[in-house]
Amino acid sequence: MLNERMIGLGSAPNAIRSLFAYGIKRKAEIGEDKVFDYSIGNPSVPAPQQVTECIKRLMDEDPVALHSYTPSPGMLEARQAVANHIQREFGVAADPAQVYLTHGAAAALAICLSAVACPGDEVIVPTPYFTEYKTWIEQAGAHIVEVPCQVPSFQLDVEAIEAAITPKTAAIIVDSPNNPVGAIYSRENLEALAAALSRKEAEFGTKIYLIADEPYRAITYGDEVPYIPCIYPRTLVCYSFSKTLSLPGERLGYIYVSNLMDNVEETTFAIQGAGRSLGYICCSALFQRVLIECIDLPSDVEAYRVNREILTQGLSKIGYEYVEPQGAFYLWVKALEDDDLAFAQRAKEHELLVCPSSGFGGKGYVRMSYCIARETIENSMPALQELWDSYHQD
């Protein structure tokens, strides 16, 4: 008989992807420029020219060698490139043996969770959070334990997290710069978390993994993004080149098992085993070669910075409230009524596609992705004004 859980997941796709699909349909109906699609994190900045040139050049190489299977964790040269990059950027000695290339951060998270959690375990997730964490935690047979962040700073509530840790806690997911809020957790905040995790490891005699989901690490507007493996040794970094190299559809990322943890070898085996078990063979051989050449290219954050200015200034002028975004390309905007689903629905009537916070385990907000064309943001202002007015007529 079919697996009911899978039917459920398939028949009710996640809110972001549903809205994204609606946007494609709606644009076809009324015109690309009439829909203001703030739904998905599809980068609007093109992949660097060097990526395109690299692929063109690779097309002159022997296609047999170019497109053949690579070892499951990736080509040694590509893993070495990642290790070198980590070493250069963060000053920690990284070994390619602890790098496992993945089909983006989604695969990285699913693999990490299946590697470190057993059926019945618990995984702590600060809320609001990226919608699919719950799916992948439950895939591992574990339970999600939601702990709200502090409001309005949206920093981690370490006291509440510590209180939520039990002998069954296998991991905590930390996503900074944060999707959906755009917050960056401060060094002080992360050090307090690390101390709490270590205390609880000692108290219960367990191992608690910190899964650092970092696809937005390079997209920041001035604040420091502390490198978590240097703060808490039992860290698994999940990284993606979707945003920084603007290659979301090519599925390229990695897991880095910090070699500062005491059980690094066993953990690396578990990661490789989980990848195998979930059906992953290797990342695109072509894009592994692109990675070797392009990993150090800087991200083009400028376009997002401009978008952020236009959007936040426009919203402020109308009267909307939001969390000042420190990183990523998401804005966490207060809904104009308590029911964020109803608010997002009313926005839709004004052709504004925004994701309700309920889908992120939050209440009373919506997420706006501003990794879109600048004109779309500018042209959406009248619709945002009308939406505001519709709540302030009486």
Added chain:
Amino acid sequence: MLNERMIGLGSAPNAIRSLFAYGIKRKAEIGEDKVFDYSIGNPSVPAPQQVTECIKRLMDEDPVALHSYTPSPGMLEARQAVANHIQREFGVAADPAQVYLTHGAAAALAICLSAVACPGDEVIVPTPYFTEYKTWIEQAGAHIVEVPCQVPSFQLDVEAIEAAITPKTAAIIVDSPNNPVGAIYSRENLEALAAALSRKEAEFGTKIYLIADEPYRAITYGDEVPYIPCIYPRTLVCYSFSKTLSLPGERLGYIYVSNLMDNVEETTFAIQGAGRSLGYICCSALFQRVLIECIDLPSDVEAYRVNREILTQGLSKIGYEYVEPQGAFYLWVKALEDDDLAFAQRAKEHELLVCPSSGFGGKGYVRMSYCIARETIENSMPALQELWDSYHQD
């Protein structure tokens, strides 16, 4: 705590991949031409020139649109291309809604098994079989039930399969042309299987899926490969372009949910849900576009046909016995002692890398992949002779 099952899978990689990794290392030590690597199914035929040209051309398109996320089951145009291909090749009306693009056949199988099996269910696998079936069946929480094929024809033993079906049987995996044996199941054999499955569905009031693993469908040497959805309606086809377009490292394949089954919509939801749950987002956006253009290119089977002749004639001349291969690029050769592990180990001392049948749930054989350079096969003959002689000295 770490998941013990994943540590086990990661610390003992599958036999094929271990031998493949050993081969890379050994070639670096003693020279590429000194190692006769029959271990892995890495196609030796290059991807068609049109694939390379298509990628070059795509590099002139807008990189934002080119590399962005696609819908999870794939771009509509790519799924339509697959549906059209199915319709043209097999004369069955196929709808893109029932096509789900995957990261190759491995992901397709892992997804199908998680979609149709529940914890505690059973999945029947005719032996010998591709080693990873067991991994993905257990990932779904189900149990593998091995049923040996008939010897020496290596056709399905339908009577034994029917006897093995219980109310817990969720699926059977059918792999034709077969890896590792190279057999193709005849129409008569498959019709008998379909009748048995239908009888048991009626008897137990259950739904039994036939998962058709077909990466080698196009690689045949004259025999008919019946299209299973036309024979048994509750069929899920798992296909890969790894072999036919020689793109194994790019991970491109699909699941086709036959729309002849009575629960096609629910099954399609379960497939989409399982993909989501296992961490899959979408296949490479670039290679989806390659697929749209190149799906109808014919496979270059000629090189494999020549290799097959050279290898089988060479082995016959020495005295080896093997199963006459009807398809794929694998030869199932009788080991020269009962213990196939010991035989493969002795072969290794002669720099011959062959996979022992134990890894495929078989006994007393080895698998030789002949999708390798022709010279390697020719040059391996003295080593194969020495190996033979080492068993016939006394």
